[in-house]
Amino acid sequence: MSSALPLGSVRPTRYVFDRAPMLVYWEMTRACPLACRHCRAEAVLRRGDRELTTAEGERLLDQVVAFGRPLPHLVLTGGDPLQRPDLFHLAREATARGIGVSLAPSATEQLTPGVIAEARQAGVASMSLSLDGSTAGRHDTFRGVPGTFAATMRAADLIRAAGIALQVNTLVTDETVDDLPATFELLRGLGIVRWSLFFLIGVGRGAVLREVTPIRSERLFAWLLDLEPVSSFAIKTTEATHYRRVAATRMRRAGMSRDAIERTPVGRGFGVRDGNGIVFVGHDGVVHPSGFLPIPCGDVRSATLVDTYRTHPLFVALRDARSFDGKCGACPYALICGGSRARAYARTGDPLASDPLCPYVPSNRVAAWERLA
């Protein structure tokens, strides 16, 4: 067995977030002026009448506080959260409660210098923008509205100038993967703090796009790890947790200690996956394990977010790597990785099935369980 395997063995509960998530995503609205080809939310132009009201939003913030300290970080997303006139009121209410807030707006002409200044005044710690291509032609094709690439570049400059940390999210599909090196070069000049590569899950409008193959994902991971020493920003993957297996294996082979690995950007995310460290509140208050795993587990209007997160049987199962079926359940990396539960669900209808994007096959189930025990 690889020397990386004991990573999951010595402190088996270290990567289990059973008391509180690290991140609460709140889809404030599904309204958005863009029409992205891969939109999870299947966004619409107008706000819906099922959205949480301002008062219900404030109660949701109280529920986030009820998790206790350290408080989870709140990501305000959509649709486009700028479509809600109470956005900055709610952001201020969150920061007043001690909750760290990030904002994921759509890059439209509504994202003005004044709006970005207001975000900063409301205490927004970071903002994210999506960039799915290195050129206007590529990006605007995905976003569905001409001019979005230019708007994104403009917004990136404004956010950086306002002193707000900027993350860029890039979709990884069969169509975008060859453009990633050019996208990386573009990002080097944008002053970002993090590049998050989101590996397509076939939900929402994204169901018509093609994922990369498992082998291609492994090659991509190797390239991303090669970039680490020359990159001025952190690189992470979303819905591709097996990046942690590849990264941990490489770092152990390079002689790094477990503690040193856990302090790296990839190590700080060990264990985090749909329902384990992540919870998603839909525009209508319905709670899901993540935005890409659309199984309703509760409703913040009728039950508390804390109870749903801690006790709903699906959340409990998603935090228990031993409950996973197939090779993910037998994998010695399950504690730090666990696979994308969202992809397992999208492909098989079972959120506890193996992640079909990972080509790794554990060789010895018994030995693997000994390491998890």
Ligand code: SF4
């Ligand atoms: S088999 Fe599953 S748990 Fe193991 S590395 Fe692959 S995705 Fe992760």
